Amino acid sequence: MKNSKYLPLLATFVVFVLAYVICISVFPNMLSTRVAGNLLTDNAFLGITAVGMTFVILSGGIDLSVGSVIAFTGVFLSVILRDTSIHPLAAFVIVLALTTAFGAAMGGVIFFLDMPPFIVTLAGMFLARGISYLLTTESVPITHPFYSTLQDLYIRMPGGGRLTLIAMIMLAVFAFGIILAQRTRFGTYVYALGGNLTSAQLMGVPVAKTTVGIYALSGFLAGLSGIVFSLYTSAGYSLAAVGVELDAIAAVVIGGTLLTGGYGFVAGTFLGICIQGLIQTYIVFDGTLSSWWTKIVIGLLLFGFIALQRGLMWMSERSARNMRHASAAQASSA
Amino acid sequence: MANAQPLLSVRGVSKAFLGVSALENVDFTLKAGEVHALLGENGAGKSTLIKIITGAYRRDEGEVLLEGTPIFPRDVVDAQKLGIGTVYQEVNLLTNLTVAENLFLGREPKRFGLTDVREMNRRSRAILDTYGLNIDVTAPLANFSVAIQQVVAIARAVDISGKVLVLDEPTASLDAHEVEMLFAVVRQLRERGMGIIFISHFLDQVYDIADTITVLRNGRLIDTVPVAGLDRLKLVSMMLGRQLEADVKRTIDPNTAKAEPLVSLRGLGKRGNIDPLDLDIRQGEVVGIAGLLGSGRTETAQLVFGIERADSGTISVAGTPVNMSSPRKAISHGFAFCPEDRKTDGIVGDLSVRENIIFALQAQRGWMRPLSRSEQEALADRYIAALDIRTSDREKPIKFLSGGNQQKVLLARWLATNPRFLILDEPTRGIDVGAHAEIIRLIIDLCERGMALLVISSELGELVGYSSRIIVLRDRKMVSELTGDEISTEHIMKAIASHGATGEAA
Numbered sequence: 021m022k023n024s025k026y027l028p029l030l031a032t033f034v035v036f037v038l039a040y041v042i043c044i045s046v047f048p049n050m051l052s053t054r055v056a057g058n059l060l061t062d063n064a065f066l067g068i069t070a071v072g073m074t075f076v077i078l079s080g081g082i083d084l085s086v087g088s089v090i091a092f093t094g095v096f097l098s099v100i101l102r103d104t105s106i107h108p109l110a111a112f113v114i115v116l117a118l119t120t121a122f123g124a125a126m127g128g129v130i131f132f133l134d135m136p137p138f139i140v141t142l143a144g145m146f147l148a149r150g151i152s153y154l155l156t157t158e159s160v161p162i163t164h165p166f167y168s169t170l171q172d173l174y175i176r177m178p179g180g181g182r183l184t185l186i187a188m189i190m191l192a193v194f195a196f197g198i199i200l201a202q203r204t205r206f207g208t209y210v211y212a213l214g215g216n217l218t219s220a221q222l223m224g225v226p227v228a229k230t231t232v233g234i235y236a237l238s239g240f241l242a243g244l245s246g247i248v249f250s251l252y253t254s255a256g257y258s259l260a261a262v263g264v265e266l267d268a269i270a271a272v273v274i275g276g277t278l279l280t281g282g283y284g285f286v287a288g289t290f291l292g293i294c295i296q297g298l299i300q301t302y303i304v305f306d307g308t309l310s311s312w313w314t315k316i317v318i319g320l321l322l323f324g325f326i327a328l329q330r331g332l333m334w335m336s337e338r339s340a341r342n343m344r345h346a347s348a349a350q351a352s353s354a
Numbered sequence: 355m356a357n358a359q360p361l362l363s364v365r366g367v368s369k370a371f372l373g374v375s376a377l378e379n380v381d382f383t384l385k386a387g388e389v390h391a392l393l394g395e396n397g398a399g400k401s402t403l404i405k406i407i408t409g410a411y412r413r414d415e416g417e418v419l420l421e422g423t424p425i426f427p428r429d430v431v432d433a434q435k436l437g438i439g440t441v442y443q444e445v446n447l448l449t450n451l452t453v454a455e456n457l458f459l460g461r462e463p464k465r466f467g468l469t470d471v472r473e474m475n476r477r478s479r480a481i482l483d484t485y486g487l488n489i490d491v492t493a494p495l496a497n498f499s500v501a502i503q504q505v506v507a508i509a510r511a512v513d514i515s516g517k518v519l520v521l522d523e524p525t526a527s528l529d530a531h532e533v534e535m536l537f538a539v540v541r542q543l544r545e546r547g548m549g550i551i552f553i554s555h556f557l558d559q560v561y562d563i564a565d566t567i568t569v570l571r572n573g574r575l576i577d578t579v580p581v582a583g584l585d586r587l588k589l590v591s592m593m594l595g596r597q598l599e600a601d602v603k604r605t606i607d608p609n610t611a612k613a614e615p616l617v618s619l620r621g622l623g624k625r626g627n628i629d630p631l632d633l634d635i636r637q638g639e640v641v642g643i644a645g646l647l648g649s650g651r652t653e654t655a656q657l658v659f660g661i662e663r664a665d666s667g668t669i670s671v672a673g674t675p676v677n678m679s680s681p682r683k684a685i686s687h688g689f690a691f692c693p694e695d696r697k698t699d700g701i702v703g704d705l706s707v708r709e710n711i712i713f714a715l716q717a718q719r720g721w722m723r724p725l726s727r728s729e730q731e732a733l734a735d736r737y738i739a740a741l742d743i744r745t746s747d748r749e750k751p752i753k754f755l756s757g758g759n760q761q762k763v764l765l766a767r768w769l770a771t772n773p774r775f776l777i778l779d780e781p782t783r784g785i786d787v788g789a790h791a792e793i794i795r796l797i798i799d800l801c802e803r804g805m806a807l808l809v810i811s812s813e814l815g816e817l818v819g820y821s822s823r824i825i826v827l828r829d830r831k832m833v834s835e836l837t838g839d840e841i842s843t844e845h846i847m848k849a850i851a852s853h854g855a856t857g858e859a860a
Contacts, residue, residue, distance in 0.1 A: 025494055199468065203468040203471070204468060204469060205460070205469065207469075208455055208459060208462065208469070211448070211451055211455075212448050212451065212459060214450070215448040215449065215450035216446075216448055216450075219446040219447060219448050220448065222430055222446045223446065223447070223448070223456075223460065223510075224431040224434065225459065282450035283450055
């Protein structure tokens, strides 16, 4: 009973283990740190933005702008590094400030104008994509030597796998996200908003500050994800990362977070990312399957998880009704 | 009480909304170590007063003193900090968080800048221990019953505020056992010297727990009296505002009482809504339902009309048992229902008078057989004339009509379906005196033309005026059925005020 909130997380974990076992039984080579390292590197940018998305969805919102913000970040960095002599680190700081402010502005509109997050972030999505086009419509390569330095940073794992810098950044972001969600007041407020907005308000949750903070966090992490993506591709392109927001939402939901908010874990999102990565890796290993199979399997998994969540909610409602009398009796005898 | 200074003192407070007075020059005094019940029917001003005390509204006039100091709470959170905590009927906690997180939301104990979950859980256990509640504080609140959630809400309110506790209908969704558990907690807090404001519609509970009663009616203070020695009948008459004056009754044809019932209820009930009851309604009869707010009046109507599904008993129409599982079924049997809250359940404000009138009839015919425009217009014109609906134009959006005229449009909507059986829930609430009289004339008229009616009203005099029979509900039970000469406001009030489970014989 008590663990019912962990059940979706557990289900995700079981799916992950099952997927891994199937992968290994078909392709024993997939059991290696090399594959694991590549999986983390390939999905680093998605994982980082999915952490932000987890907070947004936990609060009962949605952020459709992250894919465009990633593209904007890449284009901004490539153009500024091509046209000026500014150091990449300074450019990183500028672009993170921009994307954080962009997220905060969307959060402000959502709260103060009382607008649905779907519409506000949809507008944000068009806006960020449009600004990227305005900067350049071409794919601009990034050739700064500092980029090569960063790209060559990695830890060699036993077995020959490489844990790259961007994979480490993703793991650090997940660790940060888990602590933020579980061990800080802000984290509890995020769950509170997703649970019941009216109650949260009556219990003194600063709803305005929290809403702005959540979208600012998502904007910041989308910016960070954009930096990682530019390190991953060594270029900035305004057509890049189309649909990444949907991949991120899929990872969050497969990770066991309730789409209506209030229930879920950042760690689950990590598993969601790993499951998506595993499917892609399987397809690469197979060689004959179309890469679109990734989408098909993700689609089926999403359906499965949504059905699971419905079922769990239905079950917990029923057990809550049954428990009413039992717990009342227990309490009064105590 | 030895200490002369009251804990909370409200003096001459008034509040108006858009020029309509909701509270007029009300005084209210709460002492420490006292449970003070606040009573009154709908629109009496209870919730306005509570919202002023808890900071949700700002008063227009008067002053609120907490321990002798004037307070001006900006909002609910501010009032909490000042020492006034509130627990609502619908528990305002977060069921997706753990019990401990709910107790400490916004004031979590910290260690190295992070929430110290272990310390939070330990303190939560300690707090709940003082209430005799030994539960797993790390489990989500949703795992526990409403009664336990109420106690957690009280524990949070007391822990944060600690001076005044407002309980706004805390028992409305609890069973008898759970109420007892909650009252044990309330008594304990009274011992600790807190001042508790208790709002409830259940008179038995008020007599059980309260020390003092304040009655409001129509935004005015009626009286503040100690519970000990207070006569129930006097209390009910204070709440309803009826002196035992002579009733005006219409003469009833004795033959109707002998006819076969059109609608009969046998053991119809639903747990938590209304206890099983038997009732027959004949053609040409108005059956009145009397009772205080929350006594199960509307719930009864909803069962009969299939809005709520009964979990026991049967409904028969003209002797044949029917399955009343939805309002559509009810309409197909010739039933019609004008709900109490016409703004939310009845009218569609932006649609015209004509469209509002044809609604139910069109729904009954189905979308395959639309009423032609000329049929609609003829129908609308007929009812506008017949019921004397005051509107400049049948195409005027209904939201621009007065309350009384909106009510007539609703009546017209149902009359257009030519019902055999009409249920009216508070048909005269919130409408002006003239329209009031017309609605009553209409009820009598419909009845005399052979329709069966079931009418719920808080206006006892009005109910006595037109009813052939009256059933009285109390605490979700039918306690009395009054016929013939027994029909009087005095008998109704006696039935409402009666003790115990068994009402007086009909």
